[in-house]
Amino acid sequence: MATIDTTRSTHEVLNQPPRLEPLNLFEADLALREGLERELGGWGADRVRELGALAGAQETREHMWRAEHNEPRLRTHDRYGHRIDEVELDPSWHWLLRVAVERELHSLPWGDPQPGGHVVRAALFHLWSQASGGVMCPVSMTYAAIPALRDGAPELAAQWEPRLTLADYERGALAGMAMTEKQGGSDVRANTTRADALGDGSYELWGHKWFCSYPPCDVFLVLAQARAGLSCFLIERGPGMEFQRLKDKLGTRSLPSSEVEFSGIRGQLIGEEGRGIPAIIRMVNHTRLDCLIGAAAGMRRGVIEAVHHARYRHAFGAPLIEQPAMLNVLSDLAIESEAATTTAMRIARSYDDDDAPFRRFATAVMKYWTCKRAPAHAAEALECLGGNGFVEDSGMPQLYRDSPLGSIWEGSGNVSALDVLRAMVKEPDGLPAFIAECELAGGADARLDAHLGRLRNSLASLLDAADPQFVARRVVEDLAVALQASLLVRHAPAVVADAFCAGRLGDGGRVYGTLPAGVDARAMIDRALAA
Ligand SMILES: Cc1cc2nc3c(=O)[nH]c(=O)nc-3n(C[C@H](O)[C@H](O)[C@H](O)COP(=O)(O)OP(=O)(O)OC[C@H]3O[C@@H](n4cnc5c(N)ncnc54)[C@H](O)[C@@H]3O)c2cc1C
Known part of the structure; x- marks a missing residue:
């Protein structure tokens, strides 16, 4: 029977992990x-x-x-x-x-x-x-906003870009966006906000937006119906734009997201009248990249907090980090985080290379997948801290609350998955460029080769299927893990690539913490956060 030390004070604090010391988040990653x-x-x-x-x-x-x-x-x-x-x-x-x-x-x-x-x-x-x-x-x-302005309205870009790109918080300007209306966010063609041409090249906007970003922004890109159809406009905050209330949101509570009424505010056309969606898509492609970087960042933070806690917290006579079930959870969280970061950085480079087919396709696939994986990742990381993870002091509730946003904003899950299907049909260079990138690891891992083989077969039959949309998520998921595996096989240490292929392409389980036996969990955790 365990003996209890009766000389100890009943309120001496034992077994609470120390605060995370200041850490250079770049050096550690x-x-x-x-x-x-x-x-x-x-x-x-x-x-x-x-x-x-x-x-x-x-x-x-x-x-x-x-x-x-x-x-x-x-x-x-x-x-x-x-x-x-x-x-x-x-x-x-x-x-x-x-x-x-x-x-x-x-x-x-x-x-x-x-x-x-x-x-x-x-x-x-x-x-x-x-x-x-x-x-x-x-x-x-x-x-x-910059690429949308440069493409669609060079004269507005010339006017606004100097302030929008200034690294000066007081003198610079910020841009926001208002597309979503009560009757439809994904389906923006349902927008009823009206743009009346004034005859001098500018327009007056009338209507309501159910979501508008940060009200203090200086300019906003807005969709509204003009004579030729849905069009994109630049408006400058001022009279004729009235913020009605701030959203009472699940997460990102520090950020004021708003509802706004337009009553005759002046707008300048971006792109052509009736071509509002292609004009704003130039913007949305870049914010989608940020959704996936942000989701990867949330995972990284979850890994740091979970590993730190498990190193110091003891249960049943040993630190949590030495207990096999916890080792599996932590290493599984770590490989997901590494896969997300590695993919985000690769896709960011395609924006530098101006590699349009790969960029467009890979952003859609990985925005869907990384943002979908984030809430379950945050929940699991939170659980590693036990009850403390559920309490605000730990910071984990904020991480958890914020985590679903990326998958709603700039294209909810289904809409993102359907966007990939649409891209397969409308932009036929995208899928081959994506598959070619995955195949760069061909022959290096049998599980990846087998996965790519199955993927090619399902893609070949997809567009002939009775209802491709019904299986869209499954196909996009298979594409996403193929790219992640390919990048990790080529660039990550063998232990990480092996665990990823075993857990995501092989016989891993369905929740985090179900990597199959034989992976080197300790090495992955040490790589994720040096002790
Ligand atoms: C914190 C926050 C900030 C935001 N900021 C902005 C902003 O700054 N500017 C802005 O314009 N908007 C903003 N939004 C709005 C956001 O972009 C929309 O909520 C989002 O696009 C979804 O639109 P919706 O809410 O109308 O949902 P809906 O379009 O009604 O979608 C509801 C559900 O149906 C699914 N769905 C839709 N179409 C299909 C289909 N064809 N097949 C299958 N399923 C489908 C969607 O995936 C979703 O799950 C913000 C939202 C949040 C939460």
């Missing part, structure tokens, strides 16, 4: 470091390292906490009854957003383009998303 080098972003390592240190600093954690727990409030009128539409934001929100802007997370590849610009930005975005998912919304929108 081998998958990110290697990805940055491999995808030609090595020249940015110093600036990425600098942000990695800040992202893992105690000061940043405190700002995150304050911004999350001091939620924004909308003040629509002043005491004289004048419309003001001001959002009160905690100073910590401004601190977090300022860091992102001053480090050019909204603009890096656009200013002075050099090979690897999108890759360096992706690494910065990955790190700062671990500090604040909320501020990354206006950061991402601003980054993504």
Whole structure:
């Protein structure tokens, strides 16, 4: 029978893991470091390292906490009854957003383009998303607005780009987006917001948007119905644009997302009248890249917290990290995180290479898959902390609450999966480019070869199937793990690639923590977070 030491105080705190010491989130992340080098972003390592240190600093954690727990409030009128539409934001929100802007997370590849610009930005975005998912919304929108403006309205780009790309929080400008209406978000053709041509090249917009991003943005890209059909406009925040309320959301609670009414605000056309969807898709493709980087970042944060906790917490006489069932869970979380980061960095490079067929297809596939995997990953990482993980102090509830957003925003799960099917038909170069990338690892792992063989067969019969949409998710999932496996087989240490192929292509189970016997779990955990 165990003896109890009766000389100990009943309230001595035992067996609670210490606070995570300040950690350079870049230095600690081998998958990110290697990805940055491999995808030609090595020249940015110093600036990425600098942000990695800040992202893992105690000061940043405190700002995150304050911004999350001091939620924004909308003040629509002043005491004289004048419309003001001001959002009160905690100073910590401004601190977090300022860091992102001053480090050019909204603009890096656009200013002075050099090979690897999108890759360096992706690494910065990955790190700062671990500090604040909320501020990354206006950061991402601003980054993504530039290609839409350049393509669709060069004169507006010339007017706005200098401010939208400025690394100055006070003098620069931010861009937002308003597409979604009550009657349809995925199906934006159902939009009823109206754009009346004024005859001088500009339009007046009338209608309501059920979701609009960060109200303090200076400009917004908006969809509205013009005479020739759904069209894309740039509007400048001001009279004629009234914010009605902020959304009371599950997650990203520090971020004010809003509902807005347009009553005659001036809009400038982007692209052609009636071609609003292609115009805004230029923006959406870039924000989808950020969704997948953000999901990978959330996984990375979950792994750090879970591994740290398990190293210090004992149960049944041993640290959790030495207990086989926990080893399986932690290593499974670690390979998912590494696969997500490695894929995100590869896809970021396709934006530098201007490799349109691969970029377009791979972004759709991996946006679907990485964002879908994120909530279960966050839940499992949270569970590694036991009851503490369910309590706000741990930070895990915020990670969990934020995790489903990526899979709703910029194309919900089904819509993303159907987008991949559409791309197979409408952009016939995309699928072959994607498969060719997967095949670069051909012959290196029999499980991957077998998976690619099955995939080719199912793709061959897919478009002839009675109802391809019914199986869309399954096909996209198979494509996604094929790319992840191919990248890991070529670039990751053998233990990681082996575990991924065994767990995701072989006879692994269905939830995290079901890697088959024989994988080197300890090596994967040590790689994920050095002790
Ligand atoms: C925090 C947050 C911030 C947001 N910010 C913005 C913003 O800044 N600007 C903006 O414009 N919008 C924004 N949105 C809105 C978001 O883009 C939409 O909610 C999203 O596109 C889905 O649209 P919906 O809500 O109308 O759902 P619906 O389109 O009604 O979809 C409901 C469900 O049906 C599925 N579905 C839809 N079509 C099909 C189909 N053909 N086949 C099978 N299933 C289908 C979807 O996958 C989804 O699961 C934001 C949303 C959130 C949660």
